[in-house]
Amino acid sequence: MVCVLSALGGVPGCGDDGGSPGVTSAPADTGAGAAGSTGAGDAGGPAVTAQVEQRRPGRVESVVRRTGNPWGAPRGLWVITILYLLWSLIPVLIAVQFSFNSGRSRSVWQGFSLRWYIEDSGSVLKDPSLRLALIQSVRLAVLTMVVATPIGVALAIGLARWRGRLANASNALMLFPLITPEIVMGVALFFVFTDLYGFVPLGTWAQFLGHVTFTISFVVIIVRGRLFAIGRQYEEAAMDLGASPWEALWRVLIPMLRPAIFAGFAIAFALSIDDFVISQFLSIGASSVTIPVRLYSGARLAPPPSLNALATVLLALTAMAVITAGMVLRAYSRAEGRDDSAAESLSRLEI
Numbered sequence: 569m570v571c572v573l574s575a576l577g578g579v580p581g582c583g584d585d586g587g588s589p590g591v592t593s594a595p596a597d598t599g600a601g602a603a604g605s606t607g608a609g610d611a612g613g614p615a616v617t618a619q620v621e622q623r624r625p626g627r628v629e630s631v632v633r634r635t636g637n638p639w640g641a642p643r644g645l646w647v648i649t650i651l652y653l654l655w656s657l658i659p660v661l662i663a664v665q666f667s668f669n670s671g672r673s674r675s676v677w678q679g680f681s682l683r684w685y686i687e688d689s690g691s692v693l694k695d696p697s698l699r700l701a702l703i704q705s706v707r708l709a710v711l712t713m714v715v716a717t718p719i720g721v722a723l724a725i726g727l728a729r730w731r732g733r734l735a736n737a738s739n740a741l742m743l744f745p746l747i748t749p750e751i752v753m754g755v756a757l758f759f760v761f762t763d764l765y766g767f768v769p770l771g772t773w774a775q776f777l778g779h780v781t782f783t784i785s786f787v788v789i790i791v792r793g794r795l796f797a798i799g800r801q802y803e804e805a806a807m808d809l810g811a812s813p814w815e816a817l818w819r820v821l822i823p824m825l826r827p828a829i830f831a832g833f834a835i836a837f838a839l840s841i842d843d844f845v846i847s848q849f850l851s852i853g854a855s856s857v858t859i860p861v862r863l864y865s866g867a868r869l870a871p872p873p874s875l876n877a878l879a880t881v882l883l884a885l886t887a888m889a890v891i892t893a894g895m896v897l898r899a900y901s902r903a904e905g906r907d908d909s910a911a912e913s914l915s916r917l918e919i
Contacts, residue, residue, distance in 0.1 A: 664883070667876035674873055684877040692877050697854060701862040702881060708772070708858065709841035709885075712779040717832045719780070720787025721825065725817075727788070728795045745785040753782055754849035761850065770852040778846040783839050787832035794828035827900040834893030838886050 666674050670681035686693045693699065727739055745753065757778045761768050768774055802824065806816040822829075844860035851857055857865075859882045866875050 663876050664880045667880045684874040690874050698878050701857050701859050705841050705859040709837045711776050712840035713833050713837040716780045716783040716836045720784045721791050724788045724791035745782045750845040754845040758849040771856040774850040778850050779840045783836045790832050791828045830896050834889045837889045
């Protein structure tokens with residue numbers, strides 16, 4: 569390459585003694601040949617004849633020939649994705665469909681109706697047990713969302729800024745509820761509230777504290793991902809301009825954490841309203857029965873389509889929380905000049 573550039577630009581010092589292997593300059597000629605070469609050089613550069621040795625195909629070329637482009641879109645992966653989605657969603661859609669059935673059958677379609685939602689005496693609206701389960705689930709989810717998210721945000725900021733010998737151990741301990749089987753968590757919380765903290769009665773308050781306990785870790789993980797994506801440069805710049813650490817936290821960092829905080833609210837709500845194991849272990853009486861517990865207890869008998877309607881309401885509430893979070897995260901991504909979707913940001917924890 570140096571020889572070619574030297575020949576084109578007239579840079580001396582590249583010839584037989586200092587040339588690169590594989591590039592042979594045309595021999596110097598005298599007389600007319602020399603004059604012709606000089607004229608060509610004046611017009612646009614000398615004519616250089618290069619004989620480049622053909623390189624043997626390497627491993628990358630062999631892989632490309634055998635499998636096509638390995639960096640291109642994977643072929644056939646969409647088929648596996650479609651099959652998985654059909655396998656997962658078809659049973660759910662069938663259950664939702666029969667919640668609108670006009671008859672009591674859960675296997676034969678008899679026409680569209682809202683009978684099991686608002687009309688029949690055993691519907692979600694008019695059956696006291698179903699209505700109470702719905703109210704209890706929504707109440708626990710809202711309380712858990714309101715309490716667990718601020719605590720999780722504070723813990724995430726503290727763990728991200730903590731430097732010391734116990735910092736790594738504390739970060740690992742925060743992941744403990746994520747890797748603990750939920751039934752183990754439910755049994756442990758049951759013994760805690762019956763043997764250790766006897767002043768907390770089983771029921772709504774025990775369920776609320778149990779939901780907050782296992783939900784905080786999810787909020788911490790989400791907010792920490794946002795903290796690592798932001799870095800500390802904005803806080804340091806604010807303090808360089810005269811802001812106190814508290815002002816830098818409240819006026820700079822917290823506004824930048826708003827997408828993660830809102831995602832924490834949505835995930836805490838969805839996790840709490842869908843929980844079964846902890847709610848089952850800590851419930852006592854009909855007043856603390858949640859939607860998942862009511863569905864489990866009713867499905868073992870001859871369940872009416874009103875249970876399908878109750879499950880559909882639960883699915884709709886969870887979907888509304890997730891869709892709302894996705895819309896807000898998408899709006900924040902566009903405001904920050906990013907074109908990625910909310911699902912991509914959430915999967916990378918860059919929200």
